[in-house]
Amino acid sequence: MPNPLYDALIGPHSTSDAVFLHLACGSDVSFRAFADMAGRMAAALAAAGLAKGDRVAVQVEKSAPALAVYAACVQRGLVFLPLNTAYTGAELTYFMTDSGARALICDAAAAPALAPVAAQTPATLMSMAADGTLDTGAPAPPCPDKVIDCSPDDLAAILYTSGTTGRSKGAMLTHRNLLSNAQSLCDIWEITDADRLLHALPIFHTHGLFVAINTSLLAGASVIFLPRLDMDDLIRWLPHATTMMGVPTFYTRMLADPRVTHDLVAHMRLFISGSAPLLAQTHADFLDRTGHLILERYGMTETNMITSNPLRGDRVAGSVGLPLPGVEVRITEPATADTPPTIVADGQTGMIELRGPNVFAGYWNMPEKTAEELRPDGWFLTGDLGCIDARGYLHIVGRAKDLIITGGYNVYPKEIELMLDALAEVVESAIVGLPHPDLGEAVVAFVVPQPHHPPDEAGLLERISPQLARFKHPRAVIFVAELPRNVMGKVQKAQLRTDYAEHFAD
Ligand code: ATP
Ligand code: MG
Incomplete structure (x- = not known):
C-alpha cells in the first residue's frame, strides 16, 4: 500500500532506536518513539471521523508531539495545515474558514481560549497533551492506526505564505512536491544519518518544517530541536551539531555574541541560510570569525527550495546559487501568465520563473490567483525579480511588488x-x-x-x-x-x- 511520504520519511525508521530529536531539556525521542506517537495520533484522528483529504489545522508550540501530528496526518492522508503560533482570534478564524479545516489541534493550555474561535468555524477543537495524547472528543482508539494509500499527486499539506506582499495564500503541496525536494536537498547537501541538525526555526513555515525536518527524516539524521533561537542554548548545543539551518538574523545574532568563536564551530560541516537575503557583510564577517562560508539558498512556500549554492563548488556571496536537480529556472519579461514569456539575456533583470516537481498544485480556493501565477505548461511566476549570471548563478534583485x-x-x-x-x-x-x-x-x-x-x-x-x-x-x-x-x-x-x-x- 503506497504512501510516498510515509514510506520515505517515517516507515523506514519506525523500528529504529536511534535518536531522532534531542530536546533542549536534555531528553531524547527515538525514531521508533516518534513513529509510535504519530501512529497513536493517527488512530485518534481516524476515530474522530477524519478522512483522507480533510484539512487538519494545527496551532501548537514547537515540541516533539507537534511534529508527530504532521507525521500522523501523512499516515492518514490528511492535509496538514500548520498555523503561526502568533495568530489570534480573527486571523485564526480567517485561516480556518478559508481552508475549511475539519479540526483545529492546539496545546491543552490554549484550548479554553481557542474554543470560541473554533466554534465560529466548521472545525472540531482537539487538544494535545504534553505527551502527545490527543483529546478529540471521541473515545480513545485501541491501537496505532494503519497507513492510508496516497498517490504522489495527493495533497500532503496546505501552507499559508508569509503574507509579506498581501494576504497569506494557502499553497497546496503534494506528496511529490515535498518528497522530490527532500531528496534533492539530501543529495546536494550530502545529509546522512551521521548528521545532527541544529534546529531553532519555527515549524509552521516551509523552512523549519519541510526543508529541515523532511530532509532529516529522509536521511535518518538527528535534530537538535530548540524551541527558538536562544544564544545560551545555541552555545550549549553547537558543539553537538554538524549542520545548522537559519535565517539571516540568526547569523547576525551569532556575530553579536563573542562566545561564537572559531573553536566553538570548527567541527561543523555546514551552515545554511535562507528565507531572506543574507547581507554580504554578514557573510564576510561570519567567514572571518568562524572560518565557515555560509551556504545561501532560495525558496518559497509555493515551491519549497529552488536554488542553492553548492556544497563543494564556489559559494558566491550575494547569490542564491544554482537550480536544484530537476528544477528549471528562467528570467522573463513581461511578467504575467497571459503574456507569452520573453527570456531575457544573461545578466539582465526580470521575473524569476521556475518549473519542476517541487512546484505546488495551486492556491487553495484561489483559482484566479493560481491562473495568474502558474502557466499552463507548468512554469510558475515567483513574483521575485532576479538575474542569472554567466556561470548560471541566480541573483535575487527583490520582489516585483517592491x-x-x-x-x-x-x-x-x-x-x-x-x-x-x-x-x-x-x-x-x-x-x-x-x-x-x-x-x-x-x-x-x-x-x-x-x-x-x-x-x-x-x-x-x-x-x-x-x-x-x-x-x-x-x-x-x-x-x-x-x-x-x-x-x-x-x-x-x-x-x-x-x-x-x-x-x-x-
Ligand atoms: P507572500 O507570498 O504572502 O507575500 P512571502 O513571499 O514572504 O509572503 P514565503 O513563501 O515565506 O512568503 O517567502 C518566500 C520569499 O522569500 C521569496 O519569494 C523571496 O522573496 C524571499 N526569499 C527566500 N529566500 C531568499 C533569499 N535567500 N534571498 C532573498 N530572498 C529570499
Ligand atoms: Mg510569496
Whole structure:
C-alpha cells in the first residue's frame, strides 16, 4: 500500500532506536518513539471521523508531539495545515474558514481560549497533551492506526505564505512536491544519518518544517530541536551539531555574541541560510570569525527550495546559487501568465520563473490567483525579480511588488540598499517607494544607523549619489531604530509603506 511520504520519511525508521530529536531539556525521542506517537495520533484522528483529504489545522508550540501530528496526518492522508503560533482570534478564524479545516489541534493550555474561535468555524477543537495524547472528543482508539494509500499527486499539506506582499495564500503541496525536494536537498547537501541538525526555526513555515525536518527524516539524521533561537542554548548545543539551518538574523545574532568563536564551530560541516537575503557583510564577517562560508539558498512556500549554492563548488556571496536537480529556472519579461514569456539575456533583470516537481498544485480556493501565477505548461511566476549570471548563478534583485516606479522610471531597491549597507555608518537599510503627489512614488531610504557614529541625511546622500542616476536618489532618509521584520527575519516593507503613507502628503 503506497504512501510516498510515509514510506520515505517515517516507515523506514519506525523500528529504529536511534535518536531522532534531542530536546533542549536534555531528553531524547527515538525514531521508533516518534513513529509510535504519530501512529497513536493517527488512530485518534481516524476515530474522530477524519478522512483522507480533510484539512487538519494545527496551532501548537514547537515540541516533539507537534511534529508527530504532521507525521500522523501523512499516515492518514490528511492535509496538514500548520498555523503561526502568533495568530489570534480573527486571523485564526480567517485561516480556518478559508481552508475549511475539519479540526483545529492546539496545546491543552490554549484550548479554553481557542474554543470560541473554533466554534465560529466548521472545525472540531482537539487538544494535545504534553505527551502527545490527543483529546478529540471521541473515545480513545485501541491501537496505532494503519497507513492510508496516497498517490504522489495527493495533497500532503496546505501552507499559508508569509503574507509579506498581501494576504497569506494557502499553497497546496503534494506528496511529490515535498518528497522530490527532500531528496534533492539530501543529495546536494550530502545529509546522512551521521548528521545532527541544529534546529531553532519555527515549524509552521516551509523552512523549519519541510526543508529541515523532511530532509532529516529522509536521511535518518538527528535534530537538535530548540524551541527558538536562544544564544545560551545555541552555545550549549553547537558543539553537538554538524549542520545548522537559519535565517539571516540568526547569523547576525551569532556575530553579536563573542562566545561564537572559531573553536566553538570548527567541527561543523555546514551552515545554511535562507528565507531572506543574507547581507554580504554578514557573510564576510561570519567567514572571518568562524572560518565557515555560509551556504545561501532560495525558496518559497509555493515551491519549497529552488536554488542553492553548492556544497563543494564556489559559494558566491550575494547569490542564491544554482537550480536544484530537476528544477528549471528562467528570467522573463513581461511578467504575467497571459503574456507569452520573453527570456531575457544573461545578466539582465526580470521575473524569476521556475518549473519542476517541487512546484505546488495551486492556491487553495484561489483559482484566479493560481491562473495568474502558474502557466499552463507548468512554469510558475515567483513574483521575485532576479538575474542569472554567466556561470548560471541566480541573483535575487527583490520582489516585483517592491519595484519602485518614480516619475516613470523603474528603481530596484536592492541596488541602493547594497550601497547604503556598505557604509560604515549604516547597520542596514530598506529602500521603499512612498506615495508622492508629483512622482507617483518617491524613493525613500529607511536607515538603521550605527550607534557609535550616526550619520546625517545630507552626508549619506552625498556618499551614494555620485554612483546613482538622478532618478534613483532617495528623496528622504528616515532613521529608524530597527526595520520591521516577521519571525523569519523578512523585512516588512508593506508595513513601512502603510506607516509612512502620508510622508509626502500635501
Ligand atoms: P507572500 O507570498 O504572502 O507575500 P512571502 O513571499 O514572504 O509572503 P514565503 O513563501 O515565506 O512568503 O517567502 C518566500 C520569499 O522569500 C521569496 O519569494 C523571496 O522573496 C524571499 N526569499 C527566500 N529566500 C531568499 C533569499 N535567500 N534571498 C532573498 N530572498 C529570499
Ligand atoms: Mg510569496
